[in-house]
Ligand SMILES: *[C@@H]1O[C@H](CO)[C@@H](O)[C@H](O)[C@H]1NC(C)=O
């Protein structure tokens with residue numbers, strides 16, 4: 593009896609969690625805003641730039657896929673957070689902590705500045721603020 597009651601509670605709880613997750617499925621691409629600024633450093637004659645990614649969605653993101661056709665950097669990119677570009681011009685910024693209103697960043701060095709745009713968002717389950 594006690595065991596089945598616990599089982600019932602577990603079912604109810606997991607349904608609540610699943611439905612809550614599904615209510616908040618969508619983050620619009622424009623809810624991640626990208627800004628960049630010169631850091632003040634110059635690397636091999638190129639301006640070092642800091643790219644800021646600001647998550648305005650109420651869901652945490654695992655990462656942001658960026659359009660980055662033709663992107664290059666003189667400075668070595670931090671490969672623990674930045675992957676690409678792929679041959680078809682996609683880059684992936686990975687940050688498991690890209691929670692709401694968190695500002696994530698990465699640096700590169702090139703002139704002129706490369707204007708990234710958001711291609712898609714990678715979002716884990718169950719991490720939205722209600
Ligand atoms: C990138 O953005 C900057 C600032 O908005 C702008 O001045 C520049 O023309 C843009 N570059 C390209 C290639 O669109």
Ligand SMILES: *[C@@H]1O[C@H](CO)[C@@H](O)[C@H](O)[C@H]1NC(C)=O
Nearest residue numbers: 610613654714715716717718
């Ligand atoms: C989220 O959970 C649902 C249901 O278990 C699953 O189908 C889906 O693949 C999950 N998505 C991610 C990104 O883990």
